[in-house]
Amino acid sequence: MKRNLILGFLVLLIAIASCSFTNKSFENDDKDKLLLDLITYILERGHYEPKEIDDDFSVSVFEDFIDVIDPTKRYFLEEDILEFEKYKFQIDDQIRNTDISFFNIVYARFMKRMENAKSLYAEVLSDPFDYSIEESINIDYKDQSFAASRNELKERWRKQLKYATIGTFDSKFKVQEQKKKDDPNTESMSLEQMESEARESTKKTLDEYFDFVDDLKREDWFVYYINTIVDEFDPHTYYFAPEDKDKFDISMSGKFEGIGARLQKKPEGAKIVEIISGGPVWRNQQLEVGDEILKVGQDGELPVNIVGMRLDDAIKLIKGPKGTVVDLTVRKVDGSIEEISIIRDVVELEESYAKSATVIKENEKYGIINLPKFYVDFNDYAERNAATDVAKEVERLKKEGAEGLVIDLRDNGGGSLKTVVEMAGLFIKDGPVVQVRSSGKEKDVYEDKDERIQWDGPLVILVNELSASASEILAAAMQDYKRAVVIGSKQTFGKGTVQNVIPLENIVRSNEHGDLGAIKLTTQKFYRINGGSTQLEGVKSDVVVPDRYSYIDLGERDQRNPLTWDKISPADYEPWEGYIDYEATIENSAKRMAQNPQIALIEENAKWLKEQQDENIVSLNYDIYKSEEKKDKEKSTYFKTISDYDSHLTFESLKYEEELFTKDPVLREKRDRWHNNLAKDVYVEEAINVLQDLKLNNIKNGKLASVKG
Structure with missing residues (x-):
């Protein structure tokens, strides 16, 4: 049976390779265009259920790529999106003609908006936050429109940064309360001082984040564009850049160092979708599927906020050598925020x-x-x-x-x-x-x-x-x-579904661009013996x-x-x-x-967790924030009796x-x-x-x- 699967894969590879490419397909040796042409060719001929690359496909790529690079809508302005709109129904034609104009204009504008954002967040964080005001933020960014002006964008940044900072402010408040309990003579820090330090902490995190993003190359962003196209076919078909392909090979062998969890990109961070048995997270027992990682710190250092960060970049922060510590600020499934330290290790x-x-x-x-x-x-x-x-x-x-x-x-x-x-x-x-x-x-x-x-x-x-x-x-x-x-x-x-990995170098003749990576392609489908x-x-x-x-x-x-x-x-x-x-x-x-009363309690917990996940409005008033946190903690403690069974x-x-x-x-x-x-x-x-x-x-x-x- 295994031999039959391998033969089927080889037939696919030979069929694609028989029409192999050469760089002479283009007037110039443009690696991006070569990649685009190669991958779409393979998708159309090798995918189990190839999609029509038409106007509908074009619209999906347009919307998804904007969402991939600006999920929290804090970079692009409404005028940018309107300017991009002219490409909305042209991307399918561009793909067929190996034209990357849409990517080029979006990438160039994104780099400009990223620079603008640096001055925006510095302006916002130069002024104190007033936590006594009754205001809130909607953290469901999907249905929000893009800001119409710089002032509107600045207000959006203000709320997002206030939201990012209120947790730090609360942590400092709790630390001071504990110190007072331990030693009543401890010198108190004023609320103004705590607020100022919390803002400074947030600024430092953003400075590090933007330094990190500045190190990314144009080709890193192009891989995201390629994978937006690839992702339209199905969620398990994926393009691996050369470096990512090496990581994939290592992970398949089971010999990798990290925390032992598979993550999925979400607007508010990285969601844990699988915990690897024997890995550090599995042994630690504090994280679970459904938790979202919001910040990543290195062994006691200031954590980096990964909200809006590309998943690959967030993973680079999370992974590290065996024996080192990574501090994860996590929104638990029940909505509570916790900092959990994990010692990186090789998965057992x-x-x-x-x-x-x-x-x-x-x-x-x-x-x-x-x-x-x-x-x-x-x-x-x-x-x-x-x-x-x-x-x-x-x-x-x-x-x-x-x-x-x-x-x-x-x-x-x-x-x-x-x-x-x-x-x-x-x-x-x-x-x-x-x-x-x-x-x-x-x-x-x-x-x-x-x-x-x-x-x-x-x-x-x-x-x-x-x-x-x-x-x-x-x-x-x-x-x-x-x-x-x-x-x-x-x-x-x-x-x-079943996937096979196809190295692109096996398909290109006279390749002068070096390693082109690989594509993981859905090629087969499973069916039960009853036919479903x-x-x-x-x-x-x-x-x-x-x-x-x-x-x-x-x-x-x-x-x-x-x-x-x-x-x-x-x-x-x-x-x-x-x-x-x-x-x-x-x-x-x-x-x-x-x-069974235990099952009834578990179902009650499940419904409450769903309510927590659906609650997208977060108060930025400190008293209300604390009150809601207290209620959530009480409810969470109530459900912990499940483990007493x-x-x-x-x-x-x-x-x-x-x-x-x-x-x-x-x-x-x-x-x-x-x-x-x-x-x-x-x-x-x-x-x-x-x-x-x-x-x-x-x-x-x-x-x-x-x-x-």
């Missing part, structure tokens, strides 16, 4: 591997396997991969007497397709697992052809909104076969239970320009016949969840692992932490309840229950 690959534990309930033993991702060593598949490791854990759990099995795919962002097919084969006799279709071609059906079943007992799969790609394939297959009960969010992430795509809709759980992300926009549907959901013909498969009253088991679980289940490491603890106390600490978290997990508790029901309804077929080695 060991924590991204499968691990298991036994679960004891009422003298009955079950097993749980946590799989953070579908990993594989592409250089040596036999060396280590997720399917082989899960098979080992299943065998160990069987030997310890487990009577039911939970596969935990929550937060699993996917990985190797080959491992999914093999893993599914551990739980079914044989048959199709997933269907894959390339653009304009017949579908390919990937099957488990091994008739042996390693685990024929009760099976539950746990998912959430962050279970994506390969996780969705396994959950969908087990659901379609009625082999497992899927418990979790209303739907999974919804990423049902996992794209956009993901997998809908059999038993839907709320979690704190239930009402927050996450997943493929929250991305820009996702591919649509569609359906193809189903594969030929027979549902599992190992359960009696499979539907009744699901119905009973749903009833239990509906009556006790399922009264007992979790234990397997015997082979307990033997390792004497030599590796760190491993013991990691497993103890995992077990403690599992014991507070109402979803795991319900998974065990379902296993109990399935156990009563399970038909053991001796002919099928053979060990798959």
Whole structure:
């Protein structure tokens, strides 16, 4: 199967390379034009679902590029946008003619407005802020218009800088209060002094930010323009400049230093969309998906405000050598602002591997396997991969007497397709697992052809909104076969596409420009064996239970320009016949969840978090600011009781692992932490309840229950 995927990729590459480019396509050797021509050529001929580059496409590129470089609308004026408007319906023609006039005029004007902004913020910060005035700021910049004049723009900067400074002012106020508690004789700083220092702190941050931006080259901004065009095709197709391509290769190998989180650009900062198992953020336990990073500081130094900063530039500030400290000012999912210090480190690959534990309930033993991702060593598949490791854990759990099995795919962002097919084969006799279709071609059906079943007992799969790609394939297959009960969010992430990376140097003959980077291109789409795509809709759980992300926009549907959901013909498969009253088991679980007070509390929290995220009006009056902060803190403290839950289940490491603890106390600490978290997990508790029901309804077929080695 892997060979077929590689062959398909090579055919695509050869087809594109057969019409390879030379620099003589242009009157002059303009690298920007060459890149534009190359990338659009590949997109139109290689993308799974190429878009028409027409007037509608032109309008989207126009609006999105302006939004990318000025998301908070504090640089361009209304007159600039009106001047750019003449290009609104011409960008498609410019792309076809390798004309970059639109980029050139926007870039030149942006550089000018950036210079203007330096004098603007200096003017604003030279005057004190009056925090007694009742005024507010709307931090939802999307629907705001551009400023009509310099005075209007200055007023916009004033509110934004007052908003940026009020938090610093508050921090200084809190520090002084604490000092007074510790020592009543401490000399007090006046409110005027604190306000002045807060403004100076904000000015220093902006000075550093603009110094940082000044170091960027024109080609850095052009890459943003290229990726605005690329992003119109789908959110997973992306152009890597040479330096970015090197970073991508490093990150794919898992050998990189940083904080271990994937970020998404937002107008108010960088949103955490994935936490990498084993990374510093994962170990720190203070950050979570949905938090937004607002400022970045280096080990106690003055933090840099990253609001409005390009994501790549923000990431450069966040990343750094192992052992160094980065201070992140974060707006938590619940709306509170916190400063969290993270020690940068290399991501521990060991924590991204499968691990298991036994679960004891009422003298009955079950097993749980946590799989953070579908990993594989592409250089040596036999060396280590997720399917082989899960098979080992299943065998160990069987030997310890487990009577039911939970596969935990929550937060699993996917990985190797080959491992999914093999893993599914551990739980079914044989048959199709997933269907894959390339653009304009017949579908390919990937099957488990091994008739042996390693685990024929009760099976539950746990998912959430962050279970994506390969996780969705396994959950969908087990659901379609009625082999497992899927418990979790209303739907999974919804990423049902496949990407390949094409180095551009493989396509250009006589290249005098050096490394041109690469393009990650969507070339295929996944389909369930029932014919439905996992794209956009993901997998809908059999038993839907709320979690704190239930009402927050996450997943493929929250991305820009996702591919649509569609359906193809189903594969030929027979549902599992190992359960009696499979539907009744699901119905009973749903009833239990509906009556569970812990679930009710979690849903209440989820609705409150949604309200917090939708609240875009922030008061710039200090008393109101403090009052709202106090209310939010009280509510946040109230919801912290969720973590006090006790399922009264007992979790234990397997015997082979307990033997390792004497030599590796760190491993013991990691497993103890995992077990403690599992014991507070109402979803795991319900998974065990379902296993109990399935156990009563399970038909053991001796002919099928053979060990798959």
